[in-house]
Amino acid sequence: MEEVISITQKELDRLSVLAKVGEKRLSQEAAGALLEPSTRQIRRLLKRYRQDGAKGLIARKRGRPGKQDDTKSSERAHYRPFKE
Numbered sequence: 001m002e003e004v005i006s007i008t009q010k011e012l013d014r015l016s017v018l019a020k021v022g023e024k025r026l027s028q029e030a031a032g033a034l035l036e037p038s039t040r041q042i043r044r045l046l047k048r049y050r051q052d053g054a055k056g057l058i059a060r061k062r063g064r065p066g067k068q069d070d071t072k073s074s075e076r077a078h079y080r081p082f083k084e
Contacts, residue, residue, distance in 0.1 A: 018031065022050065
């Protein structure tokens with residue numbers, strides 16, 4: 001059974017560029033110039049792409065609440081309004 005994954009346009013762009021790097025049609029330096037991260041970041045992304053395929057390029061925090069959400073709710077619980 002095939003697995004369906006949701007991917008953003010930015011991640012789709014990364015996928016096409018990293019596929020070209022994997023096929024050695026594009027250098028890591030050129031990929032860095034296209035995608036804007038450093039060559040070190042390109043190597044890290046390429047490693048995840050080789051291990052997990054397109055699924056490895058998806059942001060891992062997707063669907064999780066951010067730290068700001070937790071902070072705001074705890075502040076509301078602890079602090080009273082200034083005006084009474």
